[in-house]
Every structure is written in structure tokens, then in C-alpha cells.
Amino acid sequence: MPDAIPVLRSPRLGADIRADHPAYDLIELLFFAYRDFVSDPDRILDEYGFGRAHHRVLHFVDRQPGLTIAELLDILRITKQSLNRVLKELIEKRFIESRMGTSDRRQRLLHVTPQGHDLALKLAKLQTKRIARALSDLEPDAKELVTRYLVRLIDPDDREHVERLVFGKQEV
Amino acid sequence: MPDAIPVLRSPRLGADIRADHPAYDLIELLFFAYRDFVSDPDRILDEYGFGRAHHRVLHFVDRQPGLTIAELLDILRITKQSLNRVLKELIEKRFIESRMGTSDRRQRLLHVTPQGHDLALKLAKLQTKRIARALSDLEPDAKELVTRYLVRLIDPDDREHVERLVFGKQEV
DNA sequence: GAGATATGTCAACAACGCTGACGTAAATAA
DNA sequence: TTATTTACGTCAGCGTTGTTGACATATCTC
Incomplete structure (x- = not known):
């Protein structure tokens, strides 16, 4: 039923981030994951x-x-x-x-x-x-990487505050 | 102000997942990340x-x-x-x-x-x-790993359906 | 023709956001 | 000491978005 969805190929190399093309997959996965998580x-x-x-x-x-x-x-x-x-x-x-x-x-x-x-x-x-x-x-380092990713999704202004709360970091 | 929060050390080896102890960090980061994302x-x-x-x-x-x-x-x-x-x-x-x-x-x-x-x-x-x-x-393979993680957060029964929708997979 | 299916709609209600206004007690500044 | 600010509580009303239940219509399937 769904027509073929044009797939975005990964950019050639890591540094080349195509911020102009929507990252539909992560947008949607975040929606579905959170929907089920809560x-x-x-x-x-x-x-x-x-x-x-x-x-x-x-x-x-x-x-x-x-x-x-x-x-x-x-x-x-x-x-x-x-x-x-x-x-x-x-x-x-x-x-x-x-x-x-x-x-x-x-x-x-x-x-x-x-x-x-x-x-x-x-x-x-x-x-x-x-x-x-x-x-x-998943790989053993998956948790650490996912953690860093989620932290970086947070508003930069609020990141320090959240890290203090979540990880109990007292020192700046 | 926040008292020292007991930190859960990673289990010794990958297979030993302590599902009995809440993964407070990921629970909360998911909340904050989604809050800002939407x-x-x-x-x-x-x-x-x-x-x-x-x-x-x-x-x-x-x-x-x-x-x-x-x-x-x-x-x-x-x-x-x-x-x-x-x-x-x-x-x-x-x-x-x-x-x-x-x-x-x-x-x-x-x-x-x-x-x-x-x-x-x-x-x-x-x-x-x-x-x-x-x-x-983040590492170049971060996207692929985060993608796999988010997929695995989705209800197993719905995973195939979501993958078809998100990645355009037609074949079973 | 009978029954199932896909959708539309009406009405009422609940959860959980919001704004605006006002009140009280306690800390702080003048 | 008096004035102001701060931290919180509360009343009233409203908007968005979810829910249930009931019923209507068109179309497909048996």
C-alpha cells in the first residue's frame, strides 16, 4: 500500500551533514519510541x-x-x-x-x-x-553513546542543569 | 542542593543486565530530549x-x-x-x-x-x-546505533510495521 | 439481500496545558 | 522599620487533545 519512499542515502563521509534534508527516520523513530515508552x-x-x-x-x-x-x-x-x-x-x-x-x-x-x-x-x-x-x-558501548546523543538533543542552555540532575554532577 | 545520587555502575560484562535497578539516567534523558525536541x-x-x-x-x-x-x-x-x-x-x-x-x-x-x-x-x-x-x-556510526536503539524501544509487535513505514521496506 | 467494513458525526466528558488576577507569608533591600 | 521582592497557593475561565458511546452512510463481500 505505501508507495516506495525515496530513501536518503548516507552522505559520503561523516563530516558532510546534510542538515538541509530532513532526517525523517530519526524524527519518526523518536515519535514511535517515545509513544511506546510512556x-x-x-x-x-x-x-x-x-x-x-x-x-x-x-x-x-x-x-x-x-x-x-x-x-x-x-x-x-x-x-x-x-x-x-x-x-x-x-x-x-x-x-x-x-x-x-x-x-x-x-x-x-x-x-x-x-x-x-x-x-x-x-x-x-x-x-x-x-x-x-x-x-x-547492541554493542557494549551503546548505552554510553545513546546517553551522549540524548544529552545533545536537549537545549544547550538547559544541558548543564539536566546533567547535574541526572548524573548528580556537583562540580561545574 | 541535590543530595549525592547513588550512581549505578555498569555491570561487569554485557550480558549481565540489572533490569531490577531502574535506569534513571536514560528514563530522564528521554524525557528531557523529547520535551525539547517537540x-x-x-x-x-x-x-x-x-x-x-x-x-x-x-x-x-x-x-x-x-x-x-x-x-x-x-x-x-x-x-x-x-x-x-x-x-x-x-x-x-x-x-x-x-x-x-x-x-x-x-x-x-x-x-x-x-x-x-x-x-x-x-x-x-x-x-x-x-x-x-x-x-x-559523535562517532560516525552513532546514527546507525541510535537508530537501532530507538527501533528496539518500540513495541515488538509494531516494530515491523514502523520499519516498513520509516525505511520503506516492502519485503518481509 | 445480509452482514461486515471504512468512514463521518454528534454529544459529553476528562486530563492537562494556558492566562490573568489576587492573597499570604517570609526574605531582603532601602 | 518600612517597602519591595520572592515563593507559593488559589480562584476562575478557557483551549487542545485525548476518551466513550451511539448512530448514519456508503461500499464491499459473502
């Missing part, structure tokens, strides 16, 4: 009455205990009103706790509860299965 | 009064002229009502044309108009810039 946790989230927005909040609070509202907003790139809606539910259902800041008492330091951690872990393990399976019969 | 076209889409749903439809119709509704639904994994809403707008604004099928006259064969193709190309080039930049100073 779909894994959906069934479980449903059981708790949560959606993907709850998942993202729970994940980052679990990863970084003591996260503030401002930091979370910076990660998620949504408005505080949008965040507040899902965060309120996570707190009411006792998956997340909000504690007053110690040095700055205006801040709210977010922590997962034990049941919050359990759910976060359950969801992370689910996604890890897919990631591990994808990596399983 | 944000590029937003400003342009706004000018046309379109959203990300319109973009996805336009993209796949541009890539695969003559795509049917059923095939498009299978790609996007949404309901026909959701699709119809955005597709109707794309047709009304003359970015996409719907033609009656030839062999099966119940089908609608979707095609982009010239202005539809222009927009699709403009958006694809934008996303390609980011992809090319990310690839630009």
Missing part, C-alpha cells in the same frame, strides 16, 4: 487514578528528595497552576509530602512517602525493562 | 493556528501520500473522533486533501497540498537541525 506506566497509573502528569511529578520528587516547587517547575516547564493541580492530589492521597523549608521558610521541600516511593519505583522498573531490552543486544 | 515546531504551528496533533497528522500524510484513515489511526494510536477533529481543520484550511479510494471507494486517501507540503518540510527541517547538531560530533 505508554507502559499508563495501566498502573490508571489503577491509582493518576495520569502522566502525576507520574512526572512523582518521578522527579522521588529522584530528588527535597525538591522545591520552583525547581520542579523548571524541570517540567509547566505553569504553577498546572503543577499545583496534580501535586495537590498526590499530597492528598499521601504519595508526596510537602515540608516547610528550613533555611528559607517560604519554600516547600517535596518528599515522597513510602507508598509514593513504592509506586515511583514500580513505574521506573517498568520503563527500565524496555530500556534494558533495547540495549540488550 | 517544542521546536510549536512557535510556527501557532502562527497557523495548529497544535501538535495537527503536526503529527500533517507529517505522516506528507511522508506517505495516499495514507488511509485506518492506517493513520494505527500510527497515531488515537480514536477516529480525535483524529477527525484535527484532520477536518487541516482539510478546511487546505493543507491536506482527502480523495476517494480507487480500488475501495469507502477509503479516503490522504494527500498534502503544496502548502501542506511546505509546512511539513519547514517543521521537519527544524527538527532535523536539532538531530544533526546532536549527531555532529
